[in-house]
Amino acid sequence: MIDIRQMRYFVTLAETLHFGRAAERLHLSQPPLSRQIAALEKDLGVRLIERHSRQATLTHAGSRFLQDARAVIASFDEACRNAKAADRGELGELSIGFMMHAAYTVLPGLARGYIAAYPEIDLKLREVVPHALIGEVLAGRFDAGILFSPGAVRGLEIRPIYQERLCLAVYGSHRLAGRNSAGPEDIKDEPLIATSADSASMIRKAVEDYCRDAGFEPTIRLQAQLQNTIINLVAEGLGIALVPESMRRLALPSVSCISLADAPSVEHVLAWRPTNLNPALKNFLAMSLPARA
Amino acid sequence: MIDIRQMRYFVTLAETLHFGRAAERLHLSQPPLSRQIAALEKDLGVRLIERHSRQATLTHAGSRFLQDARAVIASFDEACRNAKAADRGELGELSIGFMMHAAYTVLPGLARGYIAAYPEIDLKLREVVPHALIGEVLAGRFDAGILFSPGAVRGLEIRPIYQERLCLAVYGSHRLAGRNSAGPEDIKDEPLIATSADSASMIRKAVEDYCRDAGFEPTIRLQAQLQNTIINLVAEGLGIALVPESMRRLALPSVSCISLADAPSVEHVLAWRPTNLNPALKNFLAMSLPARA
DNA sequence: CGATCATGATACCGAAAAGGTATGGATTTA
DNA sequence: TAAATCCATACCTTTTCGGTATCATGATCG
CATH class of the missing domain: 3.40.190.10 (Periplasmic binding protein-like II)
Incomplete structure (x- = not known):
């Protein structure tokens, strides 16, 4: 049966048009090359190369096969490289x-x-x-x-992979709005807006622990699923919230974020x-x- | 060295995920298949298939290799078909x-x-x-x-492959313009427009032979290289011409083509x-x- | 929990195929 | 005409391939 090795032999032969030199380039002696080419031609049922005494020439079928064989070999080699690359996690x-x-x-x-x-x-x-x-x-x-x-x-x-501290988001007219920092005592009786326990429970838990460590239970007035919603509700003055510091980015102008002493953090x-x-x-x-x- | 046969084996194996059934489909017993796959994996340096006791699964590299191998095999087979088609003159x-x-x-x-x-x-x-x-x-x-x-x-x-008769092209006001047919005698003393001997010598020769067979030498007034030119010059009334019948198609309205008795022909x-x-x-x-x- | 079954790997053998050396035949070159 | 070039062929050795028999390992089932 035809295989890729014969194709490689043929391509080299087609490039040199000389059995001896092609064999040499293939690190092969000439007779095996002649035999492999003959076998290839026999299996294809097609003469690929015309042997003349001085120099060989490709037949039309041979020159077509040369094109195609080059493409096959290239995709073959690439398949092998790809397998290795995939195995290395690069593909x-x-x-x-x-x-x-x-x-x-x-x-x-x-x-x-x-x-x-x-x-x-x-x-x-x-x-x-x-x-x-x-x-x-x-x-x-x-x-x-x-x-x-x-x-x-x-x-x-x-x-x-990342530890993020919470900060306090308040609306512009809130009494804490101008402060540089705040502590648990500042939010003791403030109605808080928080995520519901089932959506981002880690934040919720961090908030509750923070308050409990300071000796009180947080007053959760509103529960929302999305942080965007929470920030929005803060902006509307419906309460204040403890949010991850990165949420500053989506804070509206009317919301300010205040650092917390011993800030709770989420991981x-x-x-x-x-x-x-x-x-x-x-x-x-x-x-x-x-x-x- | 890896070859296309191992790729075929692998593709079949990947399609069945079962060494025994794949071997059967390949008309092979199971041990050689196992060995070929192992050799393929060793040569690639990549594990392609994960053997579990119940069913085998492709690794990520294996599944990538499956895609690529299919493409390689398809192009390989096509290269062989193309060589045959080229040899049959169909490609x-x-x-x-x-x-x-x-x-x-x-x-x-x-x-x-x-x-x-x-x-x-x-x-x-x-x-x-x-x-x-x-x-x-x-x-x-x-x-x-x-x-x-x-x-x-x-x-x-x-x-x-084709025998074409000449006909006589005359301009509208010519005395022969209304005729259905003409003979050599009608052009005896007419000035003719003909191709130069070096461009379409066969027509020129046919014209001369036609006249000589009738016993006179043609009077060539004008020589042109292209038939279009000749037709044009006829239309301009500079002479008449013997032209291949197919030239009727590019005859201008003012030119009429008259059949010739015993018309000379070109091949x-x-x-x-x-x-x-x-x-x-x-x-x-x-x-x-x-x-x- | 042990027997059985399913599945793939391994060991070993004979057949097929590949490559090497030596050589032959045809054609060109000196 | 002798020498050289070039590919094909013959013959041998090595390698590779596929087959049979068997083993190891889990899964399944009574």
Whole structure:
């Protein structure tokens, strides 16, 4: 049966039009080359090269076959290279699910760095509401997720990549609006706006712990799912809120963010299934280490 | 070394994810398949398939390799098919040089028929002034030429494909203008417009022979290279001319073409080098036979 | 929990194929 | 006409391939 080796032989022969020199270039003696070419022609049922006493010439079929064989060999070699590249995690696909907060903190740098280092990886990024993310990663719909630390989850490996402090968002006419910093005592009797426990429970928990450590229960007036909503409601004067510092970016002019003494913090983590064999994931994880600082 | 056979094995294996069934489909027993896959993986330095006790799964590199291998195999098989098709003259290139007259007679039908029968042949048609055509065919710049019969030419095979009669082109106010037919006696003392001997010598020769057979020498007043020019000069009343009947098509309204008794004729021939090995030429020649009538 | 089954790997053997050396035949060159 | 060039062929050795038999490892089932 015809194989790629015969194609390589033929291409070299076609380039030299000389059995002896082609064989030499192939690190082969001349008779095996003659035989392989003859076998190739026999299997194809087509004469590819015309042997004259002085110099050989390609037949029309041979010259067509030369074109095609070059293309086949190139794609063959590329297939082999691609397999290795895919194995090294330099070629393929990597899908990352992330919660919205990550878009304001670690995601941009991480994605930029990864794309620059692995341009051949098709990086798919999709935002997912935080509480759905763990399930999606577990189900294999994402190679990794960026979310607030959910504690230990069976079947997931988790690594902190970013620690973010909360700050106090107040509306312009609020009594704290001009302050540089605030402490837990300042929010003791303030009605707070917070995320519902099921959407971004880590923030909610951090807020509650912060208040409890100071000896009181927070007064949650309003619950919203999205941080944008919370900021908006603060702007409308319906209450104040503890929000991640990165949310400053989407704070409206009428909202000011005040640093908190001993500010509570929430942790961004990477989560992935340790059984995930996507080689691209390894590189992504390796790259996410230096970015930790 | 990796070869295309291992790729085929791998593709089948990847499609079944089962060594036993893949081997069966390949008309092979299972151990050789296992060994070939192992060898493939070893040569690539990449694990392509994960063996579990219940079912095998592709690694990421394997699934990439599957895509690529399919493409390689397809192009490999196509290269082989193409070589055969090229050898049968169904794929490749065929260049035909033709004199202008052919565009009014045999060329359109021939080209249409050939293109319809051999759509994968890149048919290159180029008009060439008649007296240059023989040289170009001899030099190999055309696979064949369509021209007036030049008699025997060393190194060329020649085959008549069309016999065309000459007719008499006269201007509107000429005394013969109303006639249905004419004979040699009618042009005895007429000043004729003819092609120069070096451009379309066959027509010139046919005209001269026609007159000489009737016992007189033609009076050539004007010589032109192109038939269009001749027709134009006739229209301008500078003389009358014997032109191939197909030239009626480009006759101006003021020119009428009159049939000649015992009309002289010129022969269109195909000319090609018998040493030309282009398989497409054989088919073209075969096809030009039925068109002879 | 042990027997059985399914699945792929390994060991070993004979057949096929590949490459090497020596040489022959045809044609060109000196 | 002798020498040289070039590809084909003959023959041998080595390598590779596929086949059979068998083993190791988990999964399945009574």
